[in-house]
Amino acid sequence: MIFRKTLLATLVGATAVGAALLPATASAENTLRMAYDADPVSLDIHEQLSGGILQLSHMTFDPLVRWNQDFEFEPRLATSWEQVDDTTMRMTLREGVTFHSGNKFTAEDVVFTVERLKESPDFKAIFAPVESVTAIDDTTIEFTTTKPYPLLLNLATYIFPLDSEFYSGTDEDGDPKDEIVKNGNSYASRHLSGTGPFEVTNRQQGVRIDFERNDDYWDESSPGNVDNIVLTPIGENATRVAALLSGDVDFIAPVPPNDLDRIRNDEDVQLVTMSGTRIILFHMDQNRVEAFEDPRVRQAFAYAINQEGIADRLMKGFATSAAQLSPAGYAGHNDELSPRYDVEKAKELMAEAGYEEGFSITMMAPNNRYVNDAKIAQAVAAMLARINVTVDLKTLPKAQYWGEFDERAADMMMIGWHSDTEDSANFYQYLTECPDAETGAGQYNASNYCNPEIDALVAEANVEVDLEKRAEMLKAVEQALYDDAAFVPLHWQDLAWASAENVNIEPILNVMNFPYLGDLVIEE
Amino acid sequence: MSDTIVPGRWARFRDSYLLYSFKRDLIAQVSLVIFALLIFAAVFAPWLAPANPYDLAQIDILASELPPFWIDGADPAYLMGTDAQGRDLLSTILYGARVSLIIGFGAVLMQAVIGVSFGLMAGYLGGRVDAFLMRLADIQLSFSTLMVAIIVGALVKAIFGGATFSEYAVPLLVLIIGLAEWPQYARTVRASVLAERSKEYVDAARVMGLKSRRIMFRHILPNTLSPIFVISTVQVANAIISEAALSFLGLGMPETHPSLGSLIKSGFDYIQSGSWWITLIPGAVLVILVLVINLLGDWLRDVLNPRLYKG
Numbered sequence: 089m090i091f092r093k094t095l096l097a098t099l100v101g102a103t104a105v106g107a108a109l110l111p112a113t114a115s116a117e118n119t120l121r122m123a124y125d126a127d128p129v130s131l132d133i134h135e136q137l138s139g140g141i142l143q144l145s146h147m148t149f150d151p152l153v154r155w156n157q158d159f160e161f162e163p164r165l166a167t168s169w170e171q172v173d174d175t176t177m178r179m180t181l182r183e184g185v186t187f188h189s190g191n192k193f194t195a196e197d198v199v200f201t202v203e204r205l206k207e208s209p210d211f212k213a214i215f216a217p218v219e220s221v222t223a224i225d226d227t228t229i230e231f232t233t234t235k236p237y238p239l240l241l242n243l244a245t246y247i248f249p250l251d252s253e254f255y256s257g258t259d260e261d262g263d264p265k266d267e268i269v270k271n272g273n274s275y276a277s278r279h280l281s282g283t284g285p286f287e288v289t290n291r292q293q294g295v296r297i298d299f300e301r302n303d304d305y306w307d308e309s310s311p312g313n314v315d316n317i318v319l320t321p322i323g324e325n326a327t328r329v330a331a332l333l334s335g336d337v338d339f340i341a342p343v344p345p346n347d348l349d350r351i352r353n354d355e356d357v358q359l360v361t362m363s364g365t366r367i368i369l370f371h372m373d374q375n376r377v378e379a380f381e382d383p384r385v386r387q388a389f390a391y392a393i394n395q396e397g398i399a400d401r402l403m404k405g406f407a408t409s410a411a412q413l414s415p416a417g418y419a420g421h422n423d424e425l426s427p428r429y430d431v432e433k434a435k436e437l438m439a440e441a442g443y444e445e446g447f448s449i450t451m452m453a454p455n456n457r458y459v460n461d462a463k464i465a466q467a468v469a470a471m472l473a474r475i476n477v478t479v480d481l482k483t484l485p486k487a488q489y490w491g492e493f494d495e496r497a498a499d500m501m502m503i504g505w506h507s508d509t510e511d512s513a514n515f516y517q518y519l520t521e522c523p524d525a526e527t528g529a530g531q532y533n534a535s536n537y538c539n540p541e542i543d544a545l546v547a548e549a550n551v552e553v554d555l556e557k558r559a560e561m562l563k564a565v566e567q568a569l570y571d572d573a574a575f576v577p578l579h580w581q582d583l584a585w586a587s588a589e590n591v592n593i594e595p596i597l598n599v600m601n602f603p604y605l606g607d608l609v610i611e612e
Numbered sequence: 613m614s615d616t617i618v619p620g621r622w623a624r625f626r627d628s629y630l631l632y633s634f635k636r637d638l639i640a641q642v643s644l645v646i647f648a649l650l651i652f653a654a655v656f657a658p659w660l661a662p663a664n665p666y667d668l669a670q671i672d673i674l675a676s677e678l679p680p681f682w683i684d685g686a687d688p689a690y691l692m693g694t695d696a697q698g699r700d701l702l703s704t705i706l707y708g709a710r711v712s713l714i715i716g717f718g719a720v721l722m723q724a725v726i727g728v729s730f731g732l733m734a735g736y737l738g739g740r741v742d743a744f745l746m747r748l749a750d751i752q753l754s755f756s757t758l759m760v761a762i763i764v765g766a767l768v769k770a771i772f773g774g775a776t777f778s779e780y781a782v783p784l785l786v787l788i789i790g791l792a793e794w795p796q797y798a799r800t801v802r803a804s805v806l807a808e809r810s811k812e813y814v815d816a817a818r819v820m821g822l823k824s825r826r827i828m829f830r831h832i833l834p835n836t837l838s839p840i841f842v843i844s845t846v847q848v849a850n851a852i853i854s855e856a857a858l859s860f861l862g863l864g865m866p867e868t869h870p871s872l873g874s875l876i877k878s879g880f881d882y883i884q885s886g887s888w889w890i891t892l893i894p895g896a897v898l899v900i901l902v903l904v905i906n907l908l909g910d911w912l913r914d915v916l917n918p919r920l921y922k923g
Contacts, residue, residue: 326881346885397673402696450775466697466867473668480775481868 117315118610120591122339123328125456127297127321129487131288132276133248134268136490137210137518137531139506139601142246146602147299147317148188149248149282150307152179152198153241157598159510161241164307165193165249165283174236175219179244181227185306187251189281195223200252200266208268213517213528214243214508217550235551242509251281271491285310285606286317294487296320305606312607323456323485329586332357338591338610341603342459343584345404351586362583362599363408365415366506367515368458370451370468370576371534377449377499380535384441386573391434392475393468395427399579402460402467407579412566413505413515415580419555420512420562425570434475446476452498453481454489459581465502468578493534501534504581506600512562516546520574537574633915640911643904650901654710661703662689666869672698677887695878695890704870705894709901711871712852715785719851720844722790727797728840732828734798735805746802749795757792757854758861764788765863778866785864789851800843804836838916845909849902856898872898 128144129136145151152166166179185193202221205211217237222230231240255266259275267274280288283306286299299317320337322328325344331337333354343351343359351359372380372389379385395409411427414420438444449472453465462483469479482498493501507514522538523530529543542565549561569575583601587593590611596604625631634640653660663670676698679686686693692701734745768784769777777784808814809832817827858864859873867874872894879890 324881326884330884344881344885346882346887350885394673401673401676401698448775463696467673469868470668470671470697471673473671480773480778 118313119316119318120314120339120605120608120610121318121320121337122341123320123322123331123337124341125321125323125325125328126486127294127319129271129293129490130277131280131291132268132274133250133280134204134208134211135270135274135277137214137508138490140486142600142602145248145282146284147286147605148280148284148288149250150185150284152181152244152247152249154245154602154604155510155598155600157595161245165198166244169241169244172230175233177231177233177240178224179229179231181229182306183227185283186304187254187281187283188287188302189251189254191251191253191281193249193251193283194226195229196226197249197252198229198247199223200255201247201250204250204255204266204268205247209270209525209528210531211246211528213531214246214514216527218243236553237550238553239509239511242511246508248282248284251283254279254281270494285312294321294485307606310607311609312605314605314608314610317605321456325460332586332588335588339585339587339593341583341585341601343586345402345406345459345584348404348406348584356589357586358589358593359584359586360594360597361406361585362597364506364580364582364601365418365510365599366458366504366581366583366601367410367413367415368407368461368464368502368504368578368581369410369413369519370500370502370578371519371537372575373496373499373501373534373536375536376496377447379441379443379447380499382441383572384437385443386576388434388437388441388443388475389472389477390573390576391428391430391437392477393471393576393578394429395578396429398464398467402463403579403581406459406582406584408582409579410577412570412577413519414512414562414566418507418510418512419559420515420566422563422566422570425566431474438475444476446478448478448480449499451479451481451500451502452489452492453483453502454486455483457486457489458502458504461502461504464578468576493532496534496536503532503534505532510600512566513546513550516542516565516569520569521546535575537572539568539572539574542568542572630915634911637911639907643907643911646900647904647908650709650897650904651713653706654713657703657706657710661700661706662691663700663703665699665704665707668868674698677882677890679887680889680893692893693887693889695875696882696887697878699870701875701889701893704875705872705897708870708872708875708894709897711782711865711869712855712873712898712901714782715789715855715871716848716852718782718786719789719793719854720847722786723794723797723847723851724840724844726790727794728801728833730794731798731801732805732833735802736809736824736828736832742802745798749798752792753795755792757789758857760792761785761788761854761858762861762863764791765858778868781865781869785855785858788858789854792854793847793850796843796847797840800839801836804839805832808832808835842909842913842916845905845912849905849909852898852902852905872901 126140128140133141133145133149150164152164153161154164156162165182165185167182169177169179172178181195187193199221202218205215217233219232219234224230233240255276257265259265263275265275285302285305287302288297289300290298297319301315322331328340329347332340348359351357372386374380399407399409409427411425412422451465451469453461455462465481465483469481472479505515505519517529518532520533520537521530521543522540523533523536545561545565549558552558552561585593585597592609592611596607675694676696678690678694680693681691690700694701730745734742765788814827814831817831855864855871856873859871860877865871865874867878875894876891883891
């Protein structure tokens with residue numbers, strides 16, 4: 089290393105590059121070694137709407153705007169925006185931005201990206217309100233929405249412009265490069281070109297991903313000084329924590345609840361926690377199990393599961409037990425709903441529905457996606473045994489789990505959802521609306537629950553401009569879902585990250601769990 | 613009867629070198645006592661255990677991660693504490709030891725049946741049969757037990773589904789571990805048979821016109837029993853370890869029917885965050901179980917090997 093530094097310094101000196109460059113070039117390279125519980129399942133950021141993919145998006149792409157820690161919009165690739173009329177918004181784009189491939193970033197790239205998002209099975213539902221997007225000139229775009237839509241800027245946090253030139257044409261197999269193949273092998277799932285702070289230099293799925301700082305990154309005011317990132321997935325909780333404590337890695341997430349104290353008490357590492365808004369729940373598939381069509385059976389399941397026990401014991405209090413989708417602070421959060429654990433009542437309901445003897449179901453849950461996901465599933469299986477329901481539980485890594493989820497391969501499936509728009513309606517749109525492949529509604533509704541009345545109420549709420557009225561409507565939706573026991577909510581999981589003392593993670597973390605690693609500072 | 617010249621079985625046993633050396637070997641005595649206790653506990657687990665760890669309805673999440681009785685915060689209802697799901701650890705260990713022993717002995721029985729038959733045939737018949745069987749053994753030996761077990765286990769899970777696998781996990785593991793390790797027996801038996809085959813009593817039997825099968829099983833086999841006994845003890849210990857390793861990797865006993873191995877695995881996350889007992893107590897039981905079997909095997913080898921008579 090020393091040799092290299094001297095060599096670099098000599099080179100720099102010899103070629104007489106400007107003095108301002110000298111300190112930056114001469115300092116040693118900063119490498120961040122980080123361990124998540126899993127690596128992103130694909131390099132195609134439109135293939136799956138998931139936390140892992142959005143984390144990758146924030147590393148290798150830039151959104152038009154992003155949330156800062158105070159929940160305000162921070163301009164990124166869009167520098168300013170104005171509402172032209174009720175349904176039109178005009179945005180000015182940043183100039184002088186180039187993609188990793190060297191192509192120039194223009195308004196056409198944004199148009200290309202939004203059109204691709206509207207094609208993506210996972211993303212199209214949230215982009216449904218956008219009717220069209222047009223490039224006025226190279227640096228100006230105009231969004232038109234079908235109806236007045238107050239959450240357009242929230243949506244813009246999910247628009248990470250793709251390199252339209254890079255993703256156009258066909259690959260060696262003759263498939264279009266912009267093709268979106270879910271859980272498959274497409275050009276975009278293996279190649280990536282964005283504007284973001286990091287480029288992917290090497291990827292072995294499930295083993296590691298290497299990132300290198302984008303030398304031409306446009307954001308020169310970013311304090312970030314990380315030159316290389318090595319992301320290693322470590323699925324085993326204890327191993328991940330041990331890797332941090334032994335100094336093998338500098339940054340880990342998530343931190344298992346039972347190790348929080350251990351990390352807090354260690355002087356060489358720091359812990360950052362936030363109370364989370366991600367709901368963890370179980371769907372009960374009505375298409376697969378006839379009994380789930382009976383609301384009494386669904387209610388019995390909701391009564392049989394001890395949410396508080398899970399939050400308290402398995403999560404060590406590092407979660408808030410839930411009886412609805414919207415966390416406190418969201419417009420739809422209904423204070424009157426509370427977890428309803430009561431085994432006797434559950435047994436009564438089962439008997440009423442004619443299932444006193446119980447039945448057998450299959451259950452699937454990921455084992456490296458949510459905090460303690462596999463353990464939670466086991467606990468739920470044990471709780472259901474009390475109402476004579478036999479559970480065949482299978483837990484699998486998320487890379488395989490989402491494929492199974494898309495096929496609705498088990499009677500009960502676990503999912504966690506964080507509202508993409510930081511608004512209650514997003515939950516209903518994805519998790520409880522009648523599934524419709526055309527519009528993307530109910531894309532993750534593995535209950536196959538369908539109640540048009542509730543859907544109508546959500547649609548009505550979405551165009552309601554009076555916020556108080558809207559909140560009342562959303563609360564009524566939560567109440568209706570609760571009464572109908574459309575799913576079994578478990579808890580909102582809290583967030584925890586930990587890093588070595590010199591890695592200053594606190595300023596780059598947020599409640600969405602999208603670390604802005606481009607701005608990460610490693611202190612010398 | 614009392615004045616017959618041939619002593620009875622019991623008398624023969626009393627006068628045997630086996631008992632003589634056992635009485636003088638403290639390690640063997642202690643090992644046997646512990647082993648007998650473990651067997652007893654495992655066999656009578658359903659009556660001894662305070663709870664049934666396989667009955668999910670008895671598990672209470674609110675009673676999870678309770679420490680064993682000598683640590684503050686323990687609940688006297690759970691002597692050895694509970695695991696992360698609220699299972700009583702003592703009961704789970706008793707049931708788990710039962711599973712481990714069933715799989716250990718079952719797998720060894722299976723290995724012995726296949727291995728001894730193949731070994732006898734290879735050694736006695738020789739020629740092509742020998743070549744074929746021993747090459748088969750070579751091929752089998754070139755796959756490690758764990759690998760065979762992982763492949764077979766994964767295939768069964770993929771074809772018949774997790775529920776079927778859980779239901780038949782014990783016989784399947786017996787089958788897998790039994791099939792994977794028979795060459796150990798075959799090779800040992802074949803070596804002994806080769807030594808015995810040229811002896812006069814075998815020639816005599818052949819001259820009398822006895823069939824090959826009778827000579828193999830009634831005449832040669834009894835003379836090769838000592839190495840079989842010794843290898844059996846080692847193999848029981850090996851099979852138990854294999855089962856624990858497979859369960860630890862998540863390919864053995866399902867989490868709902870924990871054996872010692874799966875219990876150790878389920879506590880692994882907690883070993884450094886306070887709840888060490890979930891892993892360490894079953895781990896200790898496993899170590900003790902395997903150790904006493906190995907010690908007994910060691911002693912048996914010393915006794916049965918005439919070249920190792922102790923002075």
